[in-house]
Each structure stands twice: as structure tokens, then as C-alpha cells.
Amino acid sequence: MTWERLHKEQEELFLKLMKIEKMQSQIETLTHQITQTGCEIQTYDEELKNLKAKLEQLDSFSFVNLIRSWTGKQEELREQKIDKAASLELKLIEAIQMKNDLSEDLLEKNNEISKYNEEKIKNQLEMIKVKKELWLKEHQPNIALALEQLEEDELNCKKLKIEIDEAKIAGNDAINKLHDVIASLESASTYSTWDTFLGGGFIATHLKHEKINESESKMHQAQIALQRFKNELLDIQNISTNHLTVNTDGFVKFADYVFDDIFSAWSIHSKISSSKEHVSKVIADVRNTMLKLEKKLGLLEEKLNEIELKKKDILEI
Structure with missing residues (x-):
């Protein structure tokens, strides 16, 4: 063989x-x-x-x-x-x-x-x-030690690359879900404005409550997506020798901050805007984390190419 x-x-x-x-x-x-x-x-x-x-x-x-x-x-x-x-x-x-x-x-x-x-x-x-x-x-026999070390490094790099690829998928899913939250809040803001300036009424109130339920559902979907993204990041931190330092506390519990205002927000337009700003900040935090992952991935690709060249040189001796 x-x-x-x-x-x-x-x-x-x-x-x-x-x-x-x-x-x-x-x-x-x-x-x-x-x-x-x-x-x-x-x-x-x-x-x-x-x-x-x-x-x-x-x-x-x-x-x-x-x-x-x-x-x-x-x-x-x-x-x-x-x-x-x-x-x-x-x-x-x-x-x-x-x-x-x-x-x-x-x-x-x-x-x-x-x-x-x-x-x-x-x-x-x-x-x-x-x-x-x-x-x-x-x-x-003379190249055994050098070759074994290179291949161990190669396997570890490939292992980390897989983890980063999986984290990127989870991160993109979280960003998409967060955009859904913003769209839902914007819709709720519109109905809240109607309710305030048009005097409410059964239809306006019914539609507004539908948007409340929709926003709650969208926020939960974003919350679990963020939790899964955080878990992928934990896997990377566990195997990376040069640890990728990411503070996830700010976005994993984002719903708690929004929920502190959200009930009164349905009738107060400015508080819906405040909730949207908070979600936008979470999106920015996730995107910054994704940029760190991209940078780490680029370094890994360079390292893998370098290892491949060294292996070829050794095996051609």
C-alpha cells in the first residue's frame, strides 16, 4: 500500500x-x-x-x-x-x-x-x-519524524477548518433569523402607528396582536440559532491552539433585553425602534465574529498549503 x-x-x-x-x-x-x-x-x-x-x-x-x-x-x-x-x-x-x-x-x-x-x-x-x-x-527511515509531524499538523488544521465551516453555516443562519426579527418588528411598528393615530378599533388591535405573536416566534427562532452558533464557537475554542476569543454573552441572551421593553413597545413607537436597534447591534456582533472566523480560515488555508509543499519536498528526497 x-x-x-x-x-x-x-x-x-x-x-x-x-x-x-x-x-x-x-x-x-x-x-x-x-x-x-x-x-x-x-x-x-x-x-x-x-x-x-x-x-x-x-x-x-x-x-x-x-x-x-x-x-x-x-x-x-x-x-x-x-x-x-x-x-x-x-x-x-x-x-x-x-x-x-x-x-x-x-x-x-x-x-x-x-x-x-x-x-x-x-x-x-x-x-x-x-x-x-x-x-x-x-x-x-530518515524522514519519518519530520513527515509524521507535518501530517499531524495537517490533520489538526483540517479538523479546525471543518469546525470553522460549520460555525459559519450556523452564523449565517443566525444572521438570517435576526433579519426576520427586524422585519417583524418593523411590521409591528406600522400596526402600532395605525393603532396610535387611527384610534385603534377591533381590526387594528387584532392585527397588532397577530404581529406580537409573529415577533415572539421570530425572536425565538433567532435565539435558538444564536445558541447553536455559540455552541459551534465553543467547539472551535476547545480545539484551537491559538484560541479564537469571542464574547458571545451579548448576543446569546439578546431576547431578554428586548423582552424588557417589548410588551409596552407595541403601543409606544419609539420603544419598537429601540428594540430594532438592539437586534441590529446583535447582527453587527455576529458579523464581527464571522469576520474573525474568515480571517482564521484564511490563515488555515495558508498553513495547509505550506504543509503540502513541505510534504512533497520530503517525499521527493
């Missing part, structure tokens, strides 16, 4: 093993994220129950509440608590949806990894390494 054929088989087995290790890491990450999201659900649920209890207290008769109603404080307090409760309810719904999606991702990864026999692949890989050592002893 030729050296090129042995190396090709080694590469195929190496990349299979890499895929298994990646899925194992993703299963661990997803399990942690599901647990964390479960805690968030519990927290939001408890906070929402407390707020509902406080709203019931505001509605019940008391002399303090009577005085508040005379001074206008009662309605102001009620409005503040309703806004906060609405924001919490949206966060709770988002967390439940996120947990469901992450659970589906986990199930998919467990099903996929069950198709592989890790021990068998490791044994096959060891056999190829032995065959390569024997080939070098027979044909080129």
Missing part, C-alpha cells in the same frame, strides 16, 4: 473520531444548557407568581389602595407591575421553548453518536499508524 493511501485512510478515521469527540462535547454542553434553562424557568415562574399575588393585592380593597386611587398612584403601580409581569411571561415562554429545542438537539446528537463504534475506529486508527511506521522503516 502506498504512503498516500495510508495517509488517506488515517485522515478518514481521524475525522470520524473527531466527529465522535465533538458530539460527546456537544452532548455534555447541551445537557448543561438544558439544566440551566430549567433553573431559569423555575425562577421566572416563581417571580411571575409573586407579581400576580401583588397585583391581586392592588385589586383588593384597602384604605391605602383607596388613597392611591385618589392620587393616581394605584393605576401607576398597577401599570408598572403589569409591564414587568408581561416581560417575565415572555421570558418564561422563551425559556420553555429553548429547553424544548435544546432537548430535541440532544436527542438528535444521542441518536447520531449511537451509529458509531468509537472503540473500533480507535483500533483501526492504531493499525494504520503501525502500517505507516513499517512503511517508513522500509522506504524512508
